[in-house]
Amino acid sequence: MDHSRETALKIAERFGGGAQYIAGALRPGCSGRSHDVVDPATGEAVLRYELAGAQDVDAAVAAAEEAQPQWGSATPGERSDAMHRFAALLAERAQELALAESLQCGKPVKLTTEFDVPGSVDNTAFFAGAARHLQGVAAGEYSGDHTSYVRREPVGVVGSIAPWNYPLQMAAWKVLPAIAAGNAIVLKPAELTPLTSLMFAQAATDAGIPPGVVNVVTGAGPDAGEHLVGHPSVAMTSFTGSTAVGRRVAEIATRTVKRLHLELGGKAPFVVFDDADVEAAAHGAVAGALINTGQDCTAATRAYVQRPLYETFVAAVADLFAAVRLGDPFDPHTDLGPLISQVQRDRVAGFVDRARGDGARVVTGGEAPGGGLATGAYYRPTLITDAPQHSEIVQGEIFGPVLVVLPFDTDDEALRLANDTPYGLAASAWTRDVFRAGRATREIKAGCVWVNDHIPIISEMPHGGCKASGFGKDMSAYSFDEYTQVKHVMYDNTAVARKDWHRTIFGDRG
Template sequence: MDHREHSREAALALAEGFGGRAQYIAGRLRSGSSGRTHPVVDPATGETVCGYELAGAADVDAAVTAAAQALPDWAGATPGERSDALHGFAAALSARAADLALAESLQCGKPIKLSTEFDVPGTVDNTVFFAGASRQLEGKAAAEYSGDHTSYVRREPVGVVGSIAPWNYPLQMAAWKVLPAIAAGNTIVLKPAELTPLTSLMFAQAATDAGIPDGVVNVVTGTGPDAGEHLVGHPGVAMTSFTGSTAVGRRVAELATRGVKRLHLELGGKAPFVVFDDADLEAAAHGAVAGALINTGQDCTAATRAYVQRPLYDAFVAAVADLFATVRLGDPFDPATDLGPLISHAQRDRVAGFVKRARDYATVVTGGAAPDGKGAYYRPTLITGAPQDSEIVQAEIFGPVLVVLPFDGDDEGLRLANDTPYGLAASAWTRDVFRAHRATREIKAGCVWVNDHIPIISEMPHGGAKSSGFGKDMSAYSFEEYTQVKHVMFDNTAVARKDWHRTIFGDR
């Protein structure tokens, strides 16, 4: 048995260890109550690795009840106590790092090197960061702003948070949802995507093993129309956090608004990759390939639209095509694999449909086809000649597809970069500091990289603008989402009749 077979067998054993249970409520695994089952499918083989019963409304109710019961004690814990618990959580995740990587690659088809070197260590680092950040909730300094009163600001937990995470980064998205919420003293019910529940469940189990009280972190795995909508609309949920498509985000916003709930949305993206004519061509080409193909392009910040100033355009297209040809598709458990399958055959067919339609108005330079075999693979695809208003340029594809378009002046390049409904991420490639600063000012996105594309760090916020949503994940800024700011004001005069009362009754 080679290493790949051993890794897949170990991952299958982890999946089977859940015993068909994909709900984690009040510190215990349990079966769903919907009466309907759902498979977890290995997208590299198309084979079912396990099945489980989906959550129904009763499971959501039980999870919200558990979170509500755990809230007073957890919210009342000192920041230091929550910090200690989160440090233990980070240690528990580190001890399970190899298993988390195996499970993530099994359910998502991620290359094991991506799971091992990006998803898992990033999650552990997020946990360590929030262990420290939980002790640093900040507010305005206490002072006598009116002259007669002392005012100060409290940051208090919002309450029970209902979060919905996507299938592209199940482990990291569980962390991004759970960690700032519980660090600030909230409790949470997380609904992972029904395609990819395994690492979210392992994440919740690690929280319990680390001593985080039962009910602080709960997981319900069900479909959006059933478990998801019930969670968003639940009267016991004070806040909704959702990461996913803009279309579904609109539905989540509609439901949350009915209950006047706090809302955090991280939605789709169509990131521009702007290459000015003084850029380092080799660096830009390598950055485009990495930025476009990370996670098989299933990343809302992935480089999808490269705008290249005309003097570099032909050389850039040629360089990217050459690099695409070197990318190795293969078994996710092979350490040499660069590009794994898409999450499902349905997603592969969706990507293929975009490319097929684009052939009517654009040129497929390389790729544009699925390789032989039973996995949900699709070759890295480079497209040129597409009009700016075409579907392939404007719509989120969520696959290994990069469209390259030329531009002439800087004004045009920046205008084109902003010419979609999305505003999650972007990058600018130039050696000119003035061009770089202009690009970072004028591109409307939540993150603009300069001479790189994709890196994220726990200390800095992630979130979008325009149709990419609002609110921030990671960083201390995320506490803006998960805390309620309260003004407290003390009278310092001990005078019964205040001077301002005369505006209501009586005279001075």
């Protein structure tokens, strides 16, 4: 057995006694139902654990309620110091985190070691610093008779639900701004991928963040997830996942009028104008479409290419797709791992098969590989052309290694097509013309628009969408708007018993 895989399996064994992390300790779930974590590269179960039920959620929320007041009243410097220790500890455990992420997700180890884990460590370091900068408006006299200032206060207990495509990074995106702002959190990771979320929470406790500030309940959405969202003691819900499930989360959250942050689906357009560097655009499209086997809500999924470059672009992308190496995620030479599950692979294949049946052309890919990869959830990088703009494969979120390429003639047409889906999470524009680039960034309706690149994210800048892609921001100082309550405090400066405005009540009485 490969040494890296063997190490990852030993990490998974640590959670055989329970995949719930409540008040600083691992424990089994109370639902009475078990679940297997499956290695998507082999189809083999690597961990069986008891799913969380409503009792586990209640216990985690109670632990968070107990821990939050002390954590929230700590000075910004004290929270910052603990989070700096947290970042350092994550860096020390980077290899284990990378291997566990590769095991449960099927991600190539070069992706987890070069992207997922370093990004999460950097997020932690960023929020360790940002914890000291939760500032409101400086005091001022705006009415003439009063001094006003603004406080930012924690909302209390946060209940967050994270997806399976980036378990470690999504745990970081949910936990870090919440605790930096003084909240306590209950995180529900996807039941398919709990390992690194649990490791992340353990590292928080080991770094000195008080038990109960970071809790993890690993259970099914209809049970643990819905109970967490609807819990009356949870002041805020942050959810990342599909738009369909996001609607359900919003429906439940509104019953208790809690704050809501939704980062939902995407269908990112990749617009290539006729003055673009076609080689750079082709490489950017391949990297942007295939990162994490296409299981990325910001992935490049539909490329619009101006007609003079269209054939050249399609041929270049096809050649690059064909050269991508599928293989064992623990092999450092592997470019593309499996999808998260056989179910997801079949879902992706269904999109491609229906598109083929509707007349679209599969230029390359469009099938699962055989041989030694047949037992895993693999699917070949797939390039599709000749699909109508209104078709399912252009409009729907596939969440797999599939890129659709369509031509356009005018800039007006390109921007109209780019905006012609329900989603608005991310997009990119490829051009050497600063005016074209400026127009694209202004007119494309998305939370992020890259120019001559696609996918890079940084801790200092916000991530989040509009339209059916949700609302609110992850990362950056902007995320504090989700996790803090803004309070206006106003002091009277006159010491006068009867204020001038009192005449609206007392009239002309002396």
